[in-house]
Amino acid sequence: MNNEKYIRQITLPQVGELGQEKLQHASVLVIGIGGLGNAVLPYLASSGIGTIGIIDGDTIAMSNLHRQVLFSEKDINRLKASVAYDKLSTQFPEVSFKAYKEFLNVENALTLFKEYDIILDATDTINIRYLINDACVLTNTPFVHASVYRFQFQIATFNVDRSGTYRCLYPNPPKTVQSCSEAGVMPGTVAMAGLYQVNEVIKYMLDIGEVLTNKMILMDTMTNQQHQFLYQKKNHTFITEAFFTKEYQKQDIDTISFENALKLEGLFLDVRQISEEPKLVFKNYAQIPLQNLEENLLQLSAAKRIFIFCQSGKRSALAYQLLKKKNVDTVFCLKDNAPELKSKIIVGSSGV
Amino acid sequence: MKINYFGEIADTTNCTSEDVQLKDGMVSELISYLQIAYKLQIEDLHIAINHELVSVYDDVTLNDNDEVAVLSPFAGG
Secondary structure, eight states: OOGGGGHHHHTSTTTHHHHHHHHHTOEEEEEOOSHHHHHHHHHHHHTTOSEEEEEOOOBOOGGGTTTOTTOOGGGTTSBHHHHHHHHHHHHOTTSEEEEEOSOOOTTTHHHHHTTOSEEEEOOSOHHHHHHHHHHHHHHTOOEEEEEEETTEEEEEEEOGGGOOOHHHHSSSOOSOOOOHHHHOOOHHHHHHHHHHHHHHHHHHHHTOSOOOOSEEEEEETTTTEEEEEEOOOOOOTTOOHHHHHHHTOOOOOOEEOHHHHHHSOOEEEEOSOTTOSSOOOOTTEEEOOHHHHGGGGGGGTTOSOEEEEOSSSHHHHHHHHHHHHTTOOSEEEESSOHHHHHHHHHTTOTTO | OEEEEOHHHHHHHTSSEEEOOOSSOBHHHHHHHHHHHHOOOGGGOEEEETTEEEOTTSOOBOOTTOOEEEEOOOOBO
16 A cells, blocks of 8 residues: 555554554445535545445435535436545545445345444434444444534444443434434534544544543534533343344335325325425415324324425425324325425416 | 523523523423423433433432533434
8 A cells, every 4th residue: 555645644653554554454334425424435535444335325416515515516316325436436546435326224234234344324314323223233333423403413433342322322213303404504514523423433443542432422513512421321132133124124105296196185294393494385285293293183084195295305204104103094205395395386386 | 400402402492501490309390391391202302410311211309500401312414
């Protein structure tokens, strides 16, 4: 290996030639190529990590570009994993990149995790974190977590030599929580969170400093205050391969386009908060925020069909699962959500 | 007693901290207050006393000078 590129970090007594060699033999799987993924990938690569896996089945949208800086307008609608792979492979030819153009799921997680030294959670949904956590427990793989809410972010490193896990910090998924697309985020905030993750990976691989085990840092970038919260490690013996398979079995969601839904008789159910923009008013529209849905099921009893939507599709998927559990059968998630619906309603789709 | 709020919890309470009077100084009283005042659900609450997270189901006594934080997981990334 030509170490000239890395000479400035090799000069650090905590790194040295030996440390650089460790990085060269290290492998990291980055799950999600959103704001966090875009922040971590160039810095993991530029540090000389030998093998970097990138997994995401999503495509690039215009609203991604302000914080997902590996992508440009010409990349819109292309797969994030393909574009990131092309760009990073060109810039960092000495790194072996592997692109997985699919979403992480119950079928691929365990096999994939076994191939990597450490997992980097750069996802933007809570439920997938439990899948990542449980797969890490089953494969005895550490993972570095970050998540962002507006101008704050949380960082923690889990499952290092059986240290505490995400389930020790947050035992169960919350009923309601907003992602970046719903809550809003500045590029700099998510990039800072990503760079904390890179720092954790480097410390872990080099066995230097102190990784964030059994504690979580919450950083408030508005006040520059950093809060450290300790949590108790608990043994979750229920996490077995049988549990994993059952818990994360793919739950197929019936989806329908707005145009096709208009041709059918049914209720358009908006599960966003009342305060959220854009406000929509059209025929057969009703709004019940996700957290109030369970106690308002009676309001839906007369509907022949229910077409659910929200701001990004995440809450409508949760609402779909809730309604299915309550034996509401004729339910669909709209392929379009509020921002797309607004433009469709403005251009005068029939029947609205 | 001063209670600090973070993330979405602070958006719901519309403040990052407030003084809350608790009759017996118990965690369960704080949870009841958050449920009634802000319609927060117990499953969505995580409480730290002096930077140590405690189970919301363990009814711990709070002292006046304790630093109490209420937070929840973040989703964005």
